[in-house]
Amino acid sequence: MTRGSVVRAVARKDLAVEMGSRVVINQVAPFALVVMVMFAFALDNEGILSRVAPGLVWLATLFSMLVVVQRSFAVESADGALDALRVAGVDPVAIFLGKSVALMVQLFALEVLLVCTAFVLYGVEPSPAGWAEAFVTMVAATVGLGFVGTLYGGLAAGARGRETLLPLLLLPVVAPVLIGATRATEAAFGSGGASVSEGWPWIGLLAVFAVLFGAAGSAAFGPLVDE
Amino acid sequence: MTPTGAHATTGTPATRRLGLVVCVLLVLLVLSGLWWSAEDVVQGSTVRIMYVHVPSIWVAYMAFALTAVCSGAYLSRGTRSVAWDRVAGASAEIGVLFVAVSLVTGSLWGRLTWGTYWVWDARLTSTAFLFITYVGYLAVRRLGGTLRQRARRSAVLALLAVLEIPLVHFSVELWRSLHQEASVANPNAKVEMDGLMLFTLMLGLATFTALFVWLVLHRQRVILLEDTVADRGLDEAIASRRDEAGAR
Amino acid sequence: MTNVVELRGVVAVLGGFPALAGVDLTVGRGEVLLLQGPNGAGKTSVLRVCAGLLPVERGGGSILGMDITAQRDSIRSRVGLLGHTNGLYLDLTVAQNIRFWASTVGASRDEVSAAMQRMGLDGRLASVKADRLSAGQRRRCALASMIVRRAELWLLDEPHAGLDAAGRDEIDSVLRDAVAAGATVVVSSHELERAGALATRVVTVDGGTVRDGGGAR
Numbered sequence: 001m002t003r004g005s006v007v008r009a010v011a012r013k014d015l016a017v018e019m020g021s022r023v024v025i026n027q028v029a030p031f032a033l034v035v036m037v038m039f040a041f042a043l044d045n046e047g048i049l050s051r052v053a054p055g056l057v058w059l060a061t062l063f064s065m066l067v068v069v070q071r072s073f074a075v076e077s078a079d080g081a082l083d084a085l086r087v088a089g090v091d092p093v094a095i096f097l098g099k100s101v102a103l104m105v106q107l108f109a110l111e112v113l114l115v116c117t118a119f120v121l122y123g124v125e126p127s128p129a130g131w132a133e134a135f136v137t138m139v140a141a142t143v144g145l146g147f148v149g150t151l152y153g154g155l156a157a158g159a160r161g162r163e164t165l166l167p168l169l170l171l172p173v174v175a176p177v178l179i180g181a182t183r184a185t186e187a188a189f190g191s192g193g194a195s196v197s198e199g200w201p202w203i204g205l206l207a208v209f210a211v212l213f214g215a216a217g218s219a220a221f222g223p224l225v226d227e
Numbered sequence: 228m229t230p231t232g233a234h235a236t237t238g239t240p241a242t243r244r245l246g247l248v249v250c251v252l253l254v255l256l257v258l259s260g261l262w263w264s265a266e267d268v269v270q271g272s273t274v275r276i277m278y279v280h281v282p283s284i285w286v287a288y289m290a291f292a293l294t295a296v297c298s299g300a301y302l303s304r305g306t307r308s309v310a311w312d313r314v315a316g317a318s319a320e321i322g323v324l325f326v327a328v329s330l331v332t333g334s335l336w337g338r339l340t341w342g343t344y345w346v347w348d349a350r351l352t353s354t355a356f357l358f359i360t361y362v363g364y365l366a367v368r369r370l371g372g373t374l375r376q377r378a379r380r381s382a383v384l385a386l387l388a389v390l391e392i393p394l395v396h397f398s399v400e401l402w403r404s405l406h407q408e409a410s411v412a413n414p415n416a417k418v419e420m421d422g423l424m425l426f427t428l429m430l431g432l433a434t435f436t437a438l439f440v441w442l443v444l445h446r447q448r449v450i451l452l453e454d455t456v457a458d459r460g461l462d463e464a465i466a467s468r469r470d471e472a473g474a475r
Numbered sequence: 476m477t478n479v480v481e482l483r484g485v486v487a488v489l490g491g492f493p494a495l496a497g498v499d500l501t502v503g504r505g506e507v508l509l510l511q512g513p514n515g516a517g518k519t520s521v522l523r524v525c526a527g528l529l530p531v532e533r534g535g536g537s538i539l540g541m542d543i544t545a546q547r548d549s550i551r552s553r554v555g556l557l558g559h560t561n562g563l564y565l566d567l568t569v570a571q572n573i574r575f576w577a578s579t580v581g582a583s584r585d586e587v588s589a590a591m592q593r594m595g596l597d598g599r600l601a602s603v604k605a606d607r608l609s610a611g612q613r614r615r616c617a618l619a620s621m622i623v624r625r626a627e628l629w630l631l632d633e634p635h636a637g638l639d640a641a642g643r644d645e646i647d648s649v650l651r652d653a654v655a656a657g658a659t660v661v662v663s664s665h666e667l668e669r670a671g672a673l674a675t676r677v678v679t680v681d682g683g684t685v686r687d688g689g690g691a692r
Contacts, residue, residue, distance in 0.1 A: 084562025089552030
């Protein structure tokens with residue numbers, strides 16, 4: 001049994017769970033949209049909205065991520081499936097990578113939705129090069145978020161009070177992603193007169209984050225989940 | 228090593244002597260900080276906050292470094308003793324306390340010198356993240372389970388924090404450098420220190436370091452006693468658990 | 476011939492409570508051991524320790540010749556546990572669940588369809604979501620995953636609970652097949668007349684300890 005095939009099996013399984021339950025599509029995506037509309041109510045000014053749109057997109061992404069991560073591990077514990085995986089001696093690194101990939105796919109879909117919403121509701125108008133940069137930003141940020149989300153989600157999964165523990169642990173860790181992705185997206189959208197070329201260093205930060213937490217998560221997930 | 232008897236204490240002759248030294252140093256620091264040392268030319272008496280603020284953040288960094296070292300020692304083969312975990316936990320608790328002290332004293336000082344409690348300076352912001360990160364670490368320590376579970380989980384988390392903190396600091400630094408042309412300078416830098424002021428600051432660092440060592444020694448001992456009580460409770464629970472069988 | 480299970484003075488703690496208060500237990504290869512005893516006696520914890528799920532606080536032992544604290548990972552891949560939960564993904568269909576399990580252990584398609592057929596899960600049931608299944612059907616699903624996994628030590632916690640007569644017969648016959656194929660079985664139950672028929676030996680678990688309850692039959 002190669003690690004790669006277990007990774008694929010776990011990722012496919014998580015996505016199949018979503019296709020079977022449609023919780024992200026029917027509940028998390030509408031939640032993310034409501035958050036975007038609420039931001040507009042709170043910042044009642046179109047000029048401000050288009051200026052701060054990138055930050056709002058990524059804030060909404062992080063809030064939605066908390067829900068998706070909870071869901072990703074609630075599915076595992078509903079009928080003792082994670083225990084069963086542990087008893088079966090399934091490679092924890094493969095579980096980590098598989099669940100991360102599935103989380104990344106779902107987050108990416110949410111981000112696409114949120115960027116389109118910002119385009120429609122907040123009146124941002126990126127150039128073609130800006131769209132390309134926004135795409136690369138989303139890929140780099142999503143990979144990092146997928147890794148840390150799965151890592152800390154797994155830690156909080158078995159714990160009492162996990163609903164409150166997860167945000168406390170996860171939000172400080174993803175601060176670099178919020179900063180990096182927001183700046184890169186500002187450059188992509190040209191918010192506040194930023195130019196597209198200003199975004200690339202931030203994308204570099206996102207890539208470093210993703211690589212570091214991919215490696216750290218592979219090493220730490222097993223000891224954290226398995227007790 | 229396990230304390231016995233109903234009157235087990237956390238003190239030893241060595242810690243009592245150290246405690247005495249800390250008391251003397253604290254008195255000296257108060258005298259030197261509040262009376263002997265001069266006012267700053269610009270800041271006046273405000274500068275005296277420095278003698279608490281700088282040593283606090285110094286202790287906090289030292290505490291978190293100790294937590295990381297002990298966590299690494301726990302996870303590496305050959306040194307897997309729960310004693311490492313107790314020191315790691317004790318040190319993190321005291322670190323959180325001193326970060327809080329330095330945040331409070333820093334913002335008071337900021338209010339007096341800049342007229343505002345908080346600025347989005349890179350160092351301030353990442354210090355706030357440091358605080359939140361270790362509050363989360365302490366929350367995870369309280370999750371329960373066996374001693375070994377607690378030790379392993381929190382050791383892994385402490386090492387993840389070592390990865391996280393430079394990343395947060397670096398990204399906040401990058402964030403500020405692009406968006407703030409004239410960064411508010413650190414108040415310490417403005418102080419022209421004469422000999423006695425420098426001495427007082429060094430005295431503060433020494434005092435707080437000794438205080439930190441004293442607190443960690445006691446605190447890890449308290450954790451040891453708690454673990455021992457839990458363990459003894461376990462002995463009794465095992466005995467009564469075995470009696471269940473006979474009772475039925 | 477080494478014993479499959481050897482526990483010596485095992486203490487295991489659940490939330491500060493000693494679920495096991497010093498268990499000594501030996502199970503030989505090919506045995507079908509029945510654990511009996513009242514609720515809360517520690518039967519489930521014995522099985523979870525054997526599966527490498529519940530850490531051993533004091534004492535020690537070996538499972539399939541591997542040390543119970545140092546080699547938990549190796550133990551796990553050769554042991555199958557059917558606990559109170561079935562380990563199913565409720566939003567997946569029966570076939571999806573079993574195929575997922577098969578893919579984590581590298582079982583072939585033929586083995587999957589054989590196991591599903593064996594448990595009567597082919598046909599209409601295969602495409603039903605797990606959360607629509609009855610308790611008995613879920614149990615059959617979990618057993619199918621156990622068959623696919625080819626465990627050497629089968630640990631079953633109250634496998635007969637909540638099942639009708641046909642379902643219980645089904646479980647007994649799966650266990651007989653497993654023993655015939657060389658597996659060792661430890662099963663807990665408080666329905667003695669049923670599980671007893673299958674067992675080669677019965678022990679009583681009470682107060683977190685094991686009392687030998689009558690030796691070989």
